[in-house]
Amino acid sequence: MRTTVDLLRCLMAEDFAVYETALFLDGHPNDGEALAYLAQHKGESDALKEKLVRAGYPLTFTDTPQGRYAWVNTPWPWQKGGC
């Protein structure tokens, strides 16, 4: 089973593709190839985000994974155990 840190690293990779493509689309909004590439990676990113929250990781401050408010007692990205 993948840990939340493994999942976060996968999400970083997916979101890199997502942001990079969206930033390109800002200047080239009619590029069909880029649009399809964005849709594919956006789907993967959304699925990983859901998986992370289900695994107990609050990605945003309104996430309540497993019915808990975990925002304040989960390692922050710069701390040990964070990512």
Add this chain to the structure above:
Amino acid sequence: MWQYERKLQYPVRIKTPNAATAKIIISQLGGPDGELAASMRYLHQRYTVPYGEIVGILTDVGTEELAHLEMIAAILYQLTDGLSAEEIKRQGMDAYFVDHTAGLYPQAASGVPTDMKYIGVKGDLLADLNEDLAAEQKARVTYDNILRLVDDPDVKDPIRYLREREIVHYQRFGDALGIAQDKLDARNFYAFNPEFDKRLR
């Protein structure tokens, strides 16, 4: 509005603290070509821009710079976490320590606090985009200089990532300048159309 996501844009995992390295890298937190100045420059320039593509680029690059600011902060935090006052003194960070302890205060490596004089908002697309292109190159040079001064591979890896983002942002601002020149007047080779007089908004 903005919403925080609890993750870095790219991982930072430094095993060996080193205050001397932190003293150099702090320039990308609050120095003249640092990430704070970059973010503030783009996020304030965008409001009066008449073309959606360019507002998009300024908004999204400006937002990404905030993620870079957090990465630099993570590097600085991990480089100083757990150091004793004696180690901080030996590694040359005592002058900073006396004012800020181990807190992260945005300043240049020289000790000058961050300043909005580092950025320009001229309210003219051609002037502002040319500033942005130069800003990305200057940040890239700062990262090149950090890579010349730092040996630790744990530090160099995220610094290399940030350096590459400067190169990509330069490309995107190049797109933006092309769009601006075409839309203001594609026939004006000399690129001096004043956006303000055209009443485009």
